[in-house]
Amino acid sequence: MQMKKPAEVLLLGPGPSPVHPRILEALSRHTLGHLDPDFLAIMNQTSDLLRYVFETNNQVTFPVSGTGSAGMEAALVNILEPGDKAVIGVNGVFGQRMVDVASRCGAEVIEVEAQWGGPVEPDLLEKTLTAHPDVKLLGVVHAETSTGARQPLEPVVELARKHEALVLVDAVTSLGGLPVEVDRRDLDIVYSGNQKCLGAPPGLAPITFGDRALEKFRNRKSKVQSWYLDLSFLTRYWGEERFYHHTAPINMIYALFEALSIIKEEGLEERFARHLLHSSALVAGLKVLGVQPVVSDKYRLPSLIAVWIPENIEDSEVRSRLRKDYLIEIGGGLGPFKGRVWRIGMMGNGSRRENVERLLKALGEIFNQLGHKCSHEEALSEAGKVYQQQI
Numbered sequence: 001m002q003m004k005k006p007a008e009v010l011l012l013g014p015g016p017s018p019v020h021p022r023i024l025e026a027l028s029r030h031t032l033g034h035l036d037p038d039f040l041a042i043m044n045q046t047s048d049l050l051r052y053v054f055e056t057n058n059q060v061t062f063p064v065s066g067t068g069s070a071g072m073e074a075a076l077v078n079i080l081e082p083g084d085k086a087v088i089g090v091n092g093v094f095g096q097r098m099v100d101v102a103s104r105c106g107a108e109v110i111e112v113e114a115q116w117g118g119p120v121e122p123d124l125l126e127k128t129l130t131a132h133p134d135v136k137l138l139g140v141v142h143a144e145t146s147t148g149a150r151q152p153l154e155p156v157v158e159l160a161r162k163h164e165a166l167v168l169v170d171a172v173t174s175l176g177g178l179p180v181e182v183d184r185r186d187l188d189i190v191y192s193g194n195q196k197c198l199g200a201p202p203g204l205a206p207i208t209f210g211d212r213a214l215e216k217f218r219n220r221k222s223k224v225q226s227w228y229l230d231l232s233f234l235t236r237y238w239g240e241e242r243f244y245h246h247t248a249p250i251n252m253i254y255a256l257f258e259a260l261s262i263i264k265e266e267g268l269e270e271r272f273a274r275h276l277l278h279s280s281a282l283v284a285g286l287k288v289l290g291v292q293p294v295v296s297d298k299y300r301l302p303s304l305i306a307v308w309i310p311e312n313i314e315d316s317e318v319r320s321r322l323r324k325d326y327l328i329e330i331g332g333g334l335g336p337f338k339g340r341v342w343r344i345g346m347m348g349n350g351s352r353r354e355n356v357e358r359l360l361k362a363l364g365e366i367f368n369q370l371g372h373k374c375s376h377e378e379a380l381s382e383a384g385k386v387y388q389q390q391i
């Protein structure tokens with residue numbers, strides 16, 4: 001059987017993001033044995049590059065074999081024991097997923113809810129931590145991909161230190177797109193995923209554990225429920241001993257290595273500035289088309305922009321024309337945002353001026369076809385002003 005050749009769709013949705021040709025080339029290199037000395041060197045270098053991107057010196061820093069959700073599961077299943085109390089901030093789908101996974105670990109989960117499109121309020125977290133002494137873990141989503149909201153981390157860490165809880169951060173849509181700064185912010189456990197701001201194909205979940213988290217892990221009384229994600233096996237495989245546990249996804253690690261090298265060549269500061277610039281230009285242009293962002297300027301992510309679908313415009317009609325006539329993918333809304341919101345990713349290699357302009361032009365043309373009068377020339381000129389200010 002012949003596979004249909006994948007069309008070159010421009011991925012401007014909530015992930016995967018566009019994969020750089022250098023990464024695709026790395027993926028197709030010769031497959032080595034997973035204990036081959038050359039491959040072991042690649043594993044070590046990949047961990048070094050991950051430490052650079054996470055901005056940490058944590059020894060235990062490696063990619064979990066699996067997508068971002070496997071990173072979430074690896075964090076929770078190793079840290080939480082049955083009966084442990086965990087407070088989790090929920091302001092979208094991924095906070096909800098964290099609650100689900102934590103409760104499957106047998107933890108007593110206390111949810112702190114926030115409105116979709118905003119961050120979780122530190123005051124509410126504080127009240128909850130005071131009402132429930134002996135909380136072991138405080139979990140938040142740094143970049144909530146279902147709403148486009150950024151969670152400020154400093155107040156969360158401050159509360160966790162005061163109440164002697166560990167801080168768990170989902171950095172799937174922030175790592176490589178905005179500062180995560182694991183050591184400077186004193187975050188205990190942080191995981192991410194390949195296919196958002198890191199720009200690799202889906203398949204690996206970078207993760208890092210700090211000393212406090214490792215101490216909690218070592219003092220476990222019960223066995224980790226998951227054999228595959230048990231940190232004691234994974235650290236023996238990724239550490240000096242090279243104890244065989246499972247076969248690392250060799251070629252996927254080549255791809256991650258290449259993606260991280262591209263980030264290092266660009267520089268973190270430059271990369272964060274690029275994400276901010278193109279998302280600002282996009283928002284400026286979208287407003288001219290009558291499309292308003294969901295999240296206020298203060299909390300809006302540079303990597304994912306959620307926008308309200310204009311009135312009298314049908315969600316699926318626009319997205320299918322974008323895909324069919326313009327070869328562009330954007331995302332629809334989830335949960336309460338279904339049919340009301342589009343999610344536009346400006347992640348990794350996708351965050352570029354030509355993509356901002358291509359999307360504004362395509363949306364402008366489709367809106368006019370559907371009888372919603374607007375001018376994409378004006379939208380491009382408004383976006384252009386943002387680029388002018390930069391120079």
Ligand SMILES: *Cc1c(COP(=O)(O)O)cnc(C)c1O
Nearest residue numbers: 067068069094143145172173193
């Ligand atoms: C995408 C995403 C995940 C899940 O990652 P998968 O690779 O789809 O398993 C978790 N958290 C956030 C914030 C995400 O955006």
